Amino acid sequence: MKILVAGGAGYIGSHTIVELYKSGHTVVAVDNLYNAKLKSIKNVEKILKRPVPFYKIDCTDKKRLEKVFAKEKLDAVIMFQGYKAVGESVKKPIAYYRNNIDSALTIIELMDKYNVHNIMFSSSATVYGKNAKSPIKEDSDALKLNDITSPYGETKAMIEKILVDKANADKKFKVVLLRYFNPVGAHDSGLIGEDPNGTPNNLMPYIAKVATGKLPYLKVYGDDYKTKDGTGVRDYIHVVDLALGHVAALKCYKNKKKNTFIYNLGTGKGTSVLDLVKAYEKATGRKVKYKIVERRAGDVDRLYCDPKKAKTELGWDAKYDIVDMCRTSYNFEINNK
Ligand code: UFG
Numbered sequence: 001m002k003i004l005v006a007g008g009a010g011y012i013g014s015h016t017i018v019e020l021y022k023s024g025h026t027v028v029a030v031d032n033l034y035n036a037k038l039k040s041i042k043n044v045e046k047i048l049k050r051p052v053p054f055y056k057i058d059c060t061d062k063k064r065l066e067k068v069f070a071k072e073k074l075d076a077v078i079m080f081q082g083y084k085a086v087g088e089s090v091k092k093p094i095a096y097y098r099n100n101i102d103s104a105l106t107i108i109e110l111m112d113k114y115n116v117h118n119i120m121f122s123s124s125a126t127v128y129g130k131n132a133k134s135p136i137k138e139d140s141d142a143l144k145l146n147d148i149t150s151p152y153g154e155t156k157a158m159i160e161k162i163l164v165d166k167a168n169a170d171k172k173f174k175v176v177l178l179r180y181f182n183p184v185g186a187h188d189s190g191l192i193g194e195d196p197n198g199t200p201n202n203l204m205p206y207i208a209k210v211a212t213g214k215l216p217y218l219k220v221y222g223d224d225y226k227t228k229d230g231t232g233v234r235d236y237i238h239v240v241d242l243a244l245g246h247v248a249a250l251k252c253y254k255n256k257k258k259n260t261f262i263y264n265l266g267t268g269k270g271t272s273v274l275d276l277v278k279a280y281e282k283a284t285g286r287k288v289k290y291k292i293v294e295r296r297a298g299d300v301d302r303l304y305c306d307p308k309k310a311k312t313e314l315g316w317d318a319k320y321d322i323v324d325m326c327r328t329s330y331n332f333e334i335n336n337k
Contacts, residue, residue: 001118001250002073005029006059006107007080008052009036011194012122012183014044015243016078018192021048023247028072030065031081032058035197043191059103062110069114076118076253077107078246082155086126086298087201089152100155101162108166111173118253120176120246123160125235125266125303126153127179134235134270135306138179138262149298167260174259176249181235181266181305183242185325186332193332194239203273204236204325208333211286218288220273222295227302231273235266235304238320238328248316266305267318276322283326 003020007013008029013036017027029041029052041054053072057064059081082100083089089096104121111119125136130149132142148154160177167175184204186193199215200206209215223230245265252261271279277288310316320328 001075002026002028004068004072004074004077005080006077006103007031007036007082007122008054009033009038009040010080011036012180012239012242013078013080014040014192015187015239016080016246017044017052018047018187019240019243019247021050025247025250027052028068028074029054030057030059030068032056034058035083037195040192040195047187047189047191060099060106062106065106066110066113069110069116074114074116076120076250077111077116078120078122079104079107079159080122082122084152085201086150086152089150089155093151096151096155101158104159104162108162117172118174119163120178120249121159121163123177123179124153124156125179125181125264125305126150127157127160129153130298130300132303134302134304135268136264136304137306138264138309164260171259174253174255175261176252177260177262178245178249179262179264179305180242181237181264181303183239184236185238185240185320185328187240188328188331190328190331190335193329193336195336203234203276204329207277207280207288208329210288210290211280211284211330212333216289218277218290219293220290221293221299223292224295225301227272229272229274232299233270233272233302233304235269236271236276236322236325237266237318238325241318241320245310245314245316248310248314251314263310263314264305264307265310266307268305268307270302270304271322276326279322280326280330283323284330286330
C-alpha cells in the first residue's frame with residue numbers, strides 16, 4: 001500500500017515508516033516539525049538506505065495538504081500528527097482541541113474528496129480514563145464513565161468518536177483505532193528515538209537524562225500506591241513493537257465484514273517505576289539516582305492492558321522486553337548528543 005504518514009517525523013511515526021517500508025509498503029510523510037526534527041526523516045532514510053518522500057506541511061493547512069492528496073495516489077492514512085503532552089494540554093486546552101481535532105477533520109475531508117478510505121489512528125490508553133481496571137480490554141466499562149483526565153485525552157476520545165461516526169455513515173470507510181499504552185525505547189540503530197524538547201515529562205526519557213548525567217536525579221512520584229513496591233505500574237511497550245502493530249493492523253482493510261477495528265497495543269505486563277530504574281541500571285551499567293517525592297496529580301496506581309485481541313485477530317505480539325527497551329533508549333541518548 002502507499003500510505004500517508006501524518007506526523008511522520010515524530011517518535012512513533014518515524015519508527016512506523018521504517019517498518020512499513022521493511023514490510024513492502026511505500027510512504028509519503030508529512031509533518032509540521034513543531035515537535036519533531038527533519039533529522040529524524042534523514043535518519044530513517046539512512047536506516048532504509050532509500051529516500052522517503054517528505055513534505056513539511058501542517059495538517060490543519062487544507063490547501064497545502066490537498067496538493068499531496070492530489071499528487072500522490074494514496075491507499076491509506078496513518079494519523080500520528082497531534083500534540084501529545086498531557087500537562088501542557090491542561091494549560092493550553094484550546095491549542096490542543098484546535099490542532100488535534102482540526103488536523104483530523106482536515107485529513108478525513110481530504111480522504112473523502114480523493115477516495116481514500118483506509119485510516120488508522122494513533123489513540124491512547126488515556127481514553128479508558130482513571131477508573132479502568134487493569135488488565136484493560138478494548139470494550140472496558142470504564143469507557144462509559146468518560147472520566148478522562150486531560151484535554152489531550154479528550155482529543156483522543158473525540159477523534160475516535162469522529163472516526164467511528166464516519167465509519168457508521170460510510171461503509172467504504174475503514175477505521176482502525178490503536179490504543180497505545182506506554183511507548184518507550186528506540187530503534188536498534190540508535191538513529192531515531194524519543195527526543196522531547198526541554199525537560200522530559202515521561203519516565204523513560206527522564207531516566208535516560210539521569211543515566212547520562214544531564215539531570216541530577218529522577219523524582220519518583222510517590223511510593224504509597226497500591227502496588228508491590230508502592231510506585232506506579234505501567235505497561236511499557238517498545239516503539240518498534242508498536243510500529244509493527246501498525247503494519248499488522250493494515251490487514252483490517254481486507255476485512256469485508258466490518259469497518260471499525262479497535263486494538264490495545266501493549267505487552268500486558270505491569271512494570272513499576274523502581275523496576276524500570278533497576279532494569280535501566282542492569283541494561284546500561286549506569287547508576288540512576290532517584291528520590292521519592294510527592295505523587296503527581298492525575299496519576300493512577302496501575303495501568304496495563306489485556307493484549308489478547310491484537311494477538312488473536314492481528315497475529316501481533318510484543319517481542320522486546322524491559323531490558324531491551326532500556327538498552328535502546330540509552331543507545332539513542334548517547335548517540336544523539
Ligand atoms: N514518573 C515518575 N517520575 C517522572 C515521570 C514519571 O515517577 O519523572 C512515574 C509516573 O508517576 C507514572 C510512571 O512513571 O507512575 C509513568 O509516567 P509517564 O509520564 O512516563 O507516563 P503516563 O503513564 O503518565 O502517561 C502515558 C503517556 C500519555 C498517555 C498515558 C495513557 O505519556 O500520553 O500514558 O495511559 F496518555
